[in-house]
Amino acid sequence: MFDPEGHSALVLDLRTGTWLHLNEAAAAFLRQIARGCGTRQAIAVLAEDFGVPAQRLADDMAPLIESLVRRRLLERL
DSSP, rough: OOOOOSSSSEETTTTEEEEEEEHHHHHHHHHHHHHHHHHHHHHHHHHHHSOOOOHHHHHHHHHHHHHHHHHTOOOOO
């Protein structure tokens, strides 16, 4: 569930009933994934959108990606 203004998102893990609250950058990442981007492509798009180096964004997003993969909410592509 995305905030209509794009500032955050909520993700429900149906297996555990746990809600995850995502900040703006994490929500933007997940929005790109929902649009069909792979993780690398999503990072590239967001790096351009946020005006930061792609590697820095990838490093910052790594814990989120690992958490989503571990919870089986995201497949590594």
